Amino acid sequence: MNKDFPRIITMLRKEKNLSQKQVSTDLGISQALLSHYEKGIRECGLDFLVRVAEYYNVSCDFLLGRTPERSGATLSFEDIPDAADDIDSEVKGSGLATQLNKRVLCNSIAIIYDMLLRAKSTQITADVSNYMMLSVYKIFRTLYSANPDNHQSMFSVNPGLFSGYCDSYMGFYSTKLSFETSMADTSPSSKKIKEMKISSDMLSKEYPKQSSSLFNLIQHAESKIKKRS
Numbered sequence: 001m002n003k004d005f006p007r008i009i010t011m012l013r014k015e016k017n018l019s020q021k022q023v024s025t026d027l028g029i030s031q032a033l034l035s036h037y038e039k040g041i042r043e044c045g046l047d048f049l050v051r052v053a054e055y056y057n058v059s060c061d062f063l064l065g066r067t068p069e070r071s072g073a074t075l076s077f078e079d080i081p082d083a084a085d086d087i088d089s090e091v092k093g094s095g096l097a098t099q100l101n102k103r104v105l106c107n108s109i110a111i112i113y114d115m116l117l118r119a120k121s122t123q124i125t126a127d128v129s130n131y132m133m134l135s136v137y138k139i140f141r142t143l144y145s146a147n148p149d150n151h152q153s154m155f156s157v158n159p160g161l162f163s164g165y166c167d168s169y170m171g172f173y174s175t176k177l178s179f180e181t182s183m184a185d186t187s188p189s190s191k192k193i194k195e196m197k198i199s200s201d202m203l204s205k206e207y208p209k210q211s212s213s214l215f216n217l218i219q220h221a222e223s224k225i226k227k228r229s
Contacts, residue, residue, distance in 0.1 A: 002043070002064050002065065003040065003065075004063075004064060004065025005037075005040075005044070005049075005063055005064055005065070006037060006038050006039060006040035007065075008062070008063055008064075008065060009037060009038055009052060009056075009063065010038045011199075011200070012056045012058070013038075015199045015200070015201050016056075020034050020035055020038070023055075026055065027048070027051055027052065027055060028051075029048070049063060049064075057070075058070040058071075059071055065219075068200075068212070068215030068216055068218065068219045069212060069215065070200070070201075070204065103213060104213040104216055104217050104220075105213075105217070106213075107209070107210035107213035107214065108210070108213050108214040108217045109132070110207075110210055111203070111207050111210050111211070111214050112128065113125075113128075114207075115193075115196065115198075116128060118192065118196070119192045119193045119196075120192065121180075121192075121193070123180060124177065124180055124181065124193070127173045127176050127177045127180065128173075128177060130169075130173045131170055131173040131174060131177070134166045134169055134170050134173070135166070135170060137162075137166065138162070138163060138166040138167075141155060141162055142163070145159060181193050181194070200215065203215075
C-alpha cells in the first residue's frame with residue numbers, strides 16, 4: 001500500500017477547506033470509504049486515483065508521492081533558478097549534481113528568509129541565521145581541515161572542539177527557535193508566524209520559481225529520515 005497517498009489526499013482536501021462529506025459526494029463514493037482512504041485503511045483502485053487527480057487538478061505521480069510537483073513534472077537543472085549568480089562559473093564546479101544541490105538549497109533558503117521578512121522578527125531571524133551560519137562554518141572547516149597541510153591559523157577555536165561546539169550551539173538555537181515561535185501570546189512576531197497560512201499550493205503561487213526546489217528538498221530529506229526510522 002502506498003504510504004504517501006493517504007497523507008496527500010488529506011492535505012489537498014484540507015487545503016481547499018472541504019469536508020469529507022463534500023469530497024466523497026463529488027467523487028461518487030461514501031464518506032466512510034473516503035475516510036478509509038485518508039487513513040490508509042483501504043487502498044483505492046486506478047479509476048479512483050485518476051478521478052482524484054482530475055478533481056484536485058494534480059498528477060497521479062504527485063498523489064502517489066513520486067514527485068513533489070503537482071503537475072507531475074520532473075525537476076531538471078534548467079528549471080531551477082540560480083540564486084548565486086555572483087559566483088564565477090569557473091568556481092562553481094562542473095558536476096551537475098553539485099550545482100543542482102546548490103540551487104535547491106539556495107532557493108529553499110530564499111523562501112525561508114522571505115517568510116522571516118514577513119514576520120518582522122529580529123530575534124527569530126537572528127536565531128535562524130546563527131543556526132545556518134554554524135552549520136556552514138562546521139562543514140567548511142571540516143572540508144578545510146581534511147588536508148593537514150592547511151594551516152589552522154584561519155580559525156581561533158581549537159580543532160578538537162569546534163565540531164562539538166557547533167552541534168551544541170546549533171541545538172541551542174534550534175531549541176530557542178522552537179520556543180520563540182510558540183510564544184504567540186507574548187510575541188507579536190511569533191503571532192505573525194503562527195498566522196501564516198502555508199500550503200504547497202500557496203508556496204507554488206507565491207514562489208513560482210523557488211518552490212520546486214523546496215518541495216524536492218523536503219522529499220529528499222524525508223526519504224533519508226524514513227530510511228533511518
